Amino acid sequence: MKGECDYGSPEVLKLEAVEKPVPTDDQVLVKVHAASVNPLDYHYMRGTPFVIRLDGGLRRPKPPRLGVDFAGTVEAVGPNVREMKPGDEVFGGRTGAFAEYVVATEGRLVRKPENISFEQAAAVPIAGVPALQALRDKARVKAGHRVLINGASGGVGTFAVQIAKSLGAHVTAVCSTRNVELVRSLGADEAIHDHGDNHEGRSRHPQRLDAKRKGHAGHRPELSPERGPRGRAVSGDGPRAGEGDHQGRGRQMSSSP
Numbered sequence: 001m002k003g004e005c006d007y008g009s010p011e012v013l014k015l016e017a018v019e020k021p022v023p024t025d026d027q028v029l030v031k032v033h034a035a036s037v038n039p040l041d042y043h044y045m046r047g048t049p050f051v052i053r054l055d056g057g058l059r060r061p062k063p064p065r066l067g068v069d070f071a072g073t074v075e076a077v078g079p080n081v082r083e084m085k086p087g088d089e090v091f092g093g094r095t096g097a098f099a100e101y102v103v104a105t106e107g108r109l110v111r112k113p114e115n116i117s118f119e120q121a122a123a124v125p126i127a128g129v130p131a132l133q134a135l136r137d138k139a140r141v142k143a144g145h146r147v148l149i150n151g152a153s154g155g156v157g158t159f160a161v162q163i164a165k166s167l168g169a170h171v172t173a174v175c176s177t178r179n180v181e182l183v184r185s186l187g188a189d190e191a192i193h194d195h196g197d198n199h200e201g202r203s204r205h206p207q208r209l210d211a212k213r214k215g216h217a218g219h220r221p222e223l224s225p226e227r228g229p230r231g232r233a234v235s236g237d238g239p240r241a242g243e244g245d246h247q248g249r250g251r252q253m254s255s256s257p
């Protein structure tokens with residue numbers, strides 16, 4: 001088994017052979033066939049923002065392995081594992097996924113549908129789960145709602161556009177001009193976009209949205225007069241991600257790097 005890392009720039013990454021993990025009584029050993037890369041991985045690689053070290057290790061990463069999202073085949077299970085068995089095709093999230101094997105409890109895994117590949121399944125957890133939780137559980141989006149999605153062309157945003165559409169919402173996507181066709185191909189009804197794709201000096205999505213829609217550059221979207229009494233804003237960004245406590249008319253999901 002290979003794969004090891006330390007805090008710092010990509011140059012500190014090392015590829016090493018380490019012991020193959022042995023599942024405990026409650027764990028499943030998975031042979032990894034595909035793993036995906038998310039912004040979370042470079043936060044853990046660099047140890048920034050600093051708050052990530054409270055969980056990941058103050059001076060150096062613990063455990064010193066990168067990767068979270070993976071898909072693979074169950075190779076062995078502990079005696080207390082009930083739902084999974086060797087040969088099952090699964091996907092999920094577990095620190096150290098950039099390796100040939102991971103061990104995880106059953107709760108961190110779900111069976112892979114037959115009609116998607118390992119690569120497709122491995123791209124789902126970190127980006128897809130917060131989008132689902134934000135729209136279905138926090139914003140409680142239903143058919144006929146109007147949803148605005150910031151960062152619609154990104155990992156979280158592309159899932160959010162598709163989930164909002166599948167819930168029956170009218171979707172307005174915020175993205176760069178070069179990504180308008182992408183968000184429309186995913187089902188967005190409308191797209192608000194920059195006229196240039198210059199990220200240098202560009203305000204982050206919330207300000208950009210208000211500047212484009214309301215001409216209030218610098219206002220936070222949750223303070224926007226655009227939304228009325230039944231609206232919700234849900235942010236997937238940062239340690240305080242969650243549901244806004246403001247009032248508004250539309251439904252909005254914000255996700256910018």
Ligand SMILES: NC(=O)c1ccc[n+]([C@@H]2O[C@H](COP(=O)([O-])OP(=O)(O)OC[C@H]3O[C@@H](n4cnc5c(N)ncnc54)[C@H](OP(=O)(O)O)[C@@H]3O)[C@@H](O)[C@H]2O)c1
Nearest residue numbers: 130151153154155156175176179199204205236241256257
């Ligand atoms: N809470 C959670 O569980 C959770 C989970 C996953 C991610 N996140 C967070 O959510 C954020 C997005 O993650 P992601 O995986 O979707 O990232 P991503 O794939 O990099 O997508 C972010 C999108 O933001 C846009 N963008 C880039 N630079 C910008 C700028 N300067 N101003 C405005 N928009 C800009 C880009 O779209 P355009 O170029 O089209 O504008 C990009 O597609 C990250 O901060 C991440 O840490 C949170």
